[in-house]
Amino acid sequence: MLKTAINAISLWMIPVIILVVLIWGLVKKVPVYETFVDGAKDGLRVSVNILPYLVAIIVAVSMLRASGAIELVQNAFSGVFEALKIPADILPVMIVRSLSGSAVLGLLSDIVQNFGPDSYPAKLAAVIVGSSETTFYVLAVYFGSVGIKKFRHALLTGILADCAGIIAAVAVSRWLFL
Amino acid sequence: MNYIWFFLIFISIVTAAFTGRIDAVVSAILDGAQKSVEIALYLAGIMAFWLGIMRIAEKSGMVEFIAKLLTPVARRLFPEIPDGSPAVGDIAMNFTANAFGLSNAATPMGLKAMEELQKINKDKNSASNAMCTLLAMNTAGFQLVPATVIAVLASFGAKNPTEIVLPALIVTTIAFLSALVIVKILEKLTPPQKENGGEEC
Numbered sequence: 001m002l003k004t005a006i007n008a009i010s011l012w013m014i015p016v017i018i019l020v021v022l023i024w025g026l027v028k029k030v031p032v033y034e035t036f037v038d039g040a041k042d043g044l045r046v047s048v049n050i051l052p053y054l055v056a057i058i059v060a061v062s063m064l065r066a067s068g069a070i071e072l073v074q075n076a077f078s079g080v081f082e083a084l085k086i087p088a089d090i091l092p093v094m095i096v097r098s099l100s101g102s103a104v105l106g107l108l109s110d111i112v113q114n115f116g117p118d119s120y121p122a123k124l125a126a127v128i129v130g131s132s133e134t135t136f137y138v139l140a141v142y143f144g145s146v147g148i149k150k151f152r153h154a155l156l157t158g159i160l161a162d163c164a165g166i167i168a169a170v171a172v173s174r175w176l177f178l
Numbered sequence: 179m180n181y182i183w184f185f186l187i188f189i190s191i192v193t194a195a196f197t198g199r200i201d202a203v204v205s206a207i208l209d210g211a212q213k214s215v216e217i218a219l220y221l222a223g224i225m226a227f228w229l230g231i232m233r234i235a236e237k238s239g240m241v242e243f244i245a246k247l248l249t250p251v252a253r254r255l256f257p258e259i260p261d262g263s264p265a266v267g268d269i270a271m272n273f274t275a276n277a278f279g280l281s282n283a284a285t286p287m288g289l290k291a292m293e294e295l296q297k298i299n300k301d302k303n304s305a306s307n308a309m310c311t312l313l314a315m316n317t318a319g320f321q322l323v324p325a326t327v328i329a330v331l332a333s334f335g336a337k338n339p340t341e342i343v344l345p346a347l348i349v350t351t352i353a354f355l356s357a358l359v360i361v362k363i364l365e366k367l368t369p370p371q372k373e374n375g376g377e378e379c
Contacts, residue, residue, distance in 0.1 A: 006344045006345070007338075007341060007344075009343075009344045010340050010341050010342070010343040010344040010345070011338070011340055011341075011343075013322075013323065013340070013343050013344065013347075014323060014340060014343065017231075017322070017323065018231055021231055021232075021234050021235045021238070021240060022231075022234065024234075024235070024238050024240045025234040025235075025237070025238040025240075027238075028238040028239060028240075030234060030237050030238040032234050035230075035233050035234045035237045036230035036231065036233065036234055037230065038230075038233060039229045039230040039231070039232060039233020039234070039236075040226035040227065040229060040230035040233075041226070042225075042226075042229045042233070042282060043222060043223075043224075043225035043226030043227065043228065043229040043230065044222050044225075044226055046221075046222075046225050046229070047218045047219070047221040047222035047225055047226075048218070048222070050218060050221065051214065051215065051218040054214040054217055054218055055210075055211055055214040055215075056183060057183075058210045058211075058213055058214045058217075059206070059207050059210035059211055059214070060183055060186035060187050060190070060210075061186065061210070062206035062207070062209060062210035062213075063186070063187060063190035063191070063194075063203050063206045063207060063210070064186050064187075064189065064190040064193075065206065066190070066194070066199060066202040066203045066205070066206035067189070067190035067191070067193040067194035067197060067199055067202070067203050068193055068194070068197040068199055069189050069190055069193040072193070096182070099182075105217075105326060105327075105330060106214070108327065108330050109213065109214075109217050109330050109333075109334075112330060112331060112334045112336075113213065113334060116334075117331050117334040117335055117336030117337075117339070118336055118337050118338075122331065122334075122336075123341070123342060123345075126324075126327045126330070126331055126342045126346070127342050127345050127346050127349055128349075129324070129327050130321070130324030130327035130328075130342055130346035130349075130350075131319075131321070131324070131346045131347075131349035131350035131353060132319060132350075132353075133316065133317055133318060133319020133321075134319075135317040138313065138316045138317045138319075139313060139317065141285065141289075142288060142289065142292055142309075142312070142313055142316065143292075143305065143309075143313070145289045145292055145293075146289075146292045146293060146295075146296040147296075147302070147303075148296075148302075148303065148304065148305050148309065149303050149304070150303055150304035150305060151305055151310075151313075152304055152305045152310055152368050152371075153310050153361065153364035153365060153367070153368040154305050154309065154310040154313040154314065154317075154361075156360075156364060157310060157313070157314045157317070157357060157360050157361040157364055158313065158314070158317035158318075158357075160356075160357075160360045161314065161317065161318045161353055161354075161356050161357035161360055162317075162353070164352065164353055164356035164357075164360075165318070165349060165350070165352070165353030165356075168348070168349045168352040168353060169349045172345045172348055172349050173345065176345055177345075
């Protein structure tokens with residue numbers, strides 16, 4: 001019952017956001033069509049910028065998979081991952097998501113391609129990636145911009161919160177998708 | 179990232195030498211490169227649509243409106259900021275823009291807030307408590323709709339790619355709230371900043 005509701009909200013959230021934004025725009029007399037087109041140009045720029053990163057990561061991970069190295073690691077640690085019901089392929093996603101947003105998107109694509117878009121590993125990876133931010137990049141940019149050299153408790157906070165996020169992602173995905 | 183990437187490729191070629199799968203590795207290069215372009219193309223469409231909608235939210239003042247609603251909450255989280263400082267408003271805007279996935283708008287707001295916080299910082303070399311809280315908000319990255327992830331799922335033909343929207347929202351909320359709790363706890367445990375330390379260096 002709750003799961004059906006969650007599915008319904010997931011499905012309706014995007015259409016509702018779009019509708020609210022458009023109605024608000026019209027009420028405020030914003031030229032919605034021109035503004036949309038202007039913003040959409042950014043989307044093209046984003047995907048062109050991201051392409052080199054995708055090529056770098058997807059090619060490297062495809063090579064790794066084809067070589068059999070991932071299976072070797074999987075076999076070595078299969079007990080641990082099985083106990084936690086986490087597919088071994090998710091491990092790189094958990095690590096890289098704090099380092100590079102484009103790279104983790106490449107890893108996600110690789111998992112979705114390999115296991116199928118409706119598989120549990122794909123959904124788990126999607127939830128992990130969809131709920132995360134590239135912690136180290138943010139720290140570098142924000143502190144770099146004002147010349148802060150001592151991060152004090154910001155770094156540890158970022159890492160601990162990322163761990164909390166991963167635990168939550170695994171728990172929620174296991175409950176909903178397994 | 180340099181070493182990680184190098185090791186991925188290095189290990190695959192070395193492993194392939196042992197497992198005798200070098201032909202599979204070579205064709206993986208070609209397949210991987212082709213797949214990347216397909217994903218980027220798919221991403222282009224969905225990102226263009228989503229950012230187009232979000233630009234309307236920005237231009238119509240909706241983002242600003244929500245940021246205003248959140249300002250009292252932001253003030254609570256940043257007791258160090260004096261009244262009348264523009265930093266609180268910038269922080270609220272930064273959070274709201276991030277939530278809407280407008281990272282191009284969020285980052286400049288966040289950096290502006292950092293500048294304001296640096297002005298009232300006692301030690302210009304080390305992060306003030308307020309800065310750490312702002313960073314906690316940003317590294318936890320609260321986001322309403324993960325558009326790129328949906329695009330990737332959709333590009334591989336997922337039956338219901340938006341299925342992950344609410345689960346991701348639940349997780350991002352948990353991560354965000356735990357970031358705030360953690361930062362406030364660590365704030366108490368971390369040695370305080372030196373008064374005017376670093377001014378001379």
